[in-house]
Amino acid sequence: xxxxxxxxxxxxxxxxxxxxxxxxxxxxxxxxxxxxxxxxxxxxxxxxxxxxxxxxxxxxxxxxxxxxxxxxxxxxxxxxxxxxxxxxxxxxxxxxxxxxxxxxxxxxxxxxxx
Amino acid sequence: xxxxxxxxxxxxxxxxxxxxxxxxxxxxxxxxxxxxxxxxxxxxxxxxxxxxxxxxxxxxxxxxxxxxxxxxxxxxxxxxxxxxxxxxxxxxxxxxxxxxxxxxxxxxxxxxxx
Numbered sequence: 371x372x373x374x375x376x377x378x379x380x381x382x383x384x385x386x387x388x389x390x391x392x393x394x395x396x397x398x399x400x401x402x403x404x405x406x407x408x409x410x411x412x413x414x415x416x417x418x419x420x421x422x423x424x425x426x427x428x429x430x431x432x433x434x435x436x437x438x439x440x441x442x443x444x445x446x447x448x449x450x451x452x453x454x455x456x457x458x459x460x461x462x463x464x465x466x467x468x469x470x471x472x473x474x475x476x477x478x479x480x481x482x483x484x
Numbered sequence: 485x486x487x488x489x490x491x492x493x494x495x496x497x498x499x500x501x502x503x504x505x506x507x508x509x510x511x512x513x514x515x516x517x518x519x520x521x522x523x524x525x526x527x528x529x530x531x532x533x534x535x536x537x538x539x540x541x542x543x544x545x546x547x548x549x550x551x552x553x554x555x556x557x558x559x560x561x562x563x564x565x566x567x568x569x570x571x572x573x574x575x576x577x578x579x580x581x582x583x584x585x586x587x588x589x590x591x592x593x594x595x596x597x598x
Contacts, residue, residue, distance in 0.1 A: 371529070401584045412572065412588040413527070428585075460525050466584050472518050472532045473586060478525030 372397050376463055376476030383453055383483050390449045391479045393463035398443035401466035403473070404436070408459045419446040419463075453483045486511040490573050490589035498597050501563050505592045507573035508555040515578035517556050518586065519547055522570040530558070530571075563596045570594070 373396040383389055393402065402419040417425040417438055425438035440446040450457055460480050464473040487510045497503055509517065516534040520527035531540045533549035533556055540547050544563075549556045560567055570593050574586040 403584070403586075412590050413574075413586070414588075415585055418585070462526065464586075470516075470534075472529045473584070474529055475520075475526045480525060 371474050372399060372465055372467070374463065374465055374474060374476040376479060378479055379477060380480040381482070383481065385454050385483055387453055388449055388451045389453065389481065390447050391461055391463075393446045393448075393465075393476050395444045395465050399465040399467050400443075401473070402440060402446045403464045403466075404438060404446070404448045405462045405464060405475075406459045407462065407478075413462065416448070416461075419448075450481065453481075455483050458482050486575060486577060486587040488573055488575055488587050488589035490571075490592050492592060493590060494593040494595070496595045496597065497563055499564055501596075502559065502561045503563060503594065505558040505560075505571050505573075505594070506555060507557070507589055509573075509575045509589075510554065511575045511577055511587070513578045514551065514575065516576045517549055518574045518576065519556070519558050520572040520574065522572055522591070523568075527572055560594075563594075565596050565598055568594055568596045 375394045404416040405413040407413045415428050416431045417427040419425050419438050419440040421440045437449045460478045462478045463476045466473040489508050491506045518532050519530040531547040536551040544561045547558045570591040572591045573589040
């Protein structure tokens with residue numbers, strides 16, 4: 371399966387600031403997704419990162435808060451904007467190569483907001 | 485709205501025990517069901533199930549899907565302390581605007597004591 375590098379691995383940020391998380395894959399992939407996992411909760415899909423076009427956001431998530439870029443088939447970024455303590459979560463990117471293949475996840479970014 | 489329910493939510497066993505984790509689902513157009521193991525941040529892929537009644541095995545782990553009753557089980561035999569983790573079940577819808585999107589259950593926290 372693809373090797374997925376996500377960084378930073380963790381960060382502690384001040385409220386009101388923004389942080390950009392990077393997801394790099396060692397091969398071209400069809401699908402890239404961003405998930406959030408709040409403390410003690412399961413994974414919730416934030417958006418589908420579309421190559422060369424605007425991301426597709428799930429209900430409850432908006433572009434102004436979570437802008438996403440995907441300039442090519444191997445790289446994507448998620449920015450968490452104007453952070454508040456409620457944004458403290460693990461953020462995960464996942465990649466898929468087709469509907470008959472499982473998605474694989476990056477190592478995740480543990481984000482804490484003070 | 486797609487829904488995945490896992491049970492039990494937590495389980496404590498001793499090394500050598502056998503455990504069965506359950507996952508039931510409701511999805512509009514079902515394509516597959518995935519099991520993941522999450523130890524720290526990143527979920528790691530275990531099984532992908534698309535057909536009923538066909539058991540998938542990997543060492544001490546096995547899983548099976550029942551598409552008529554809409555559930556899957558994950559069995560772990562001769563448990564070891566290294567099996568301690570959160571086990572996540574997710575469903576994949578087929579086609580349309582939901583293409584590739586995973587809906588996760590709450591997870592089962594498995595703790596294996598020596």
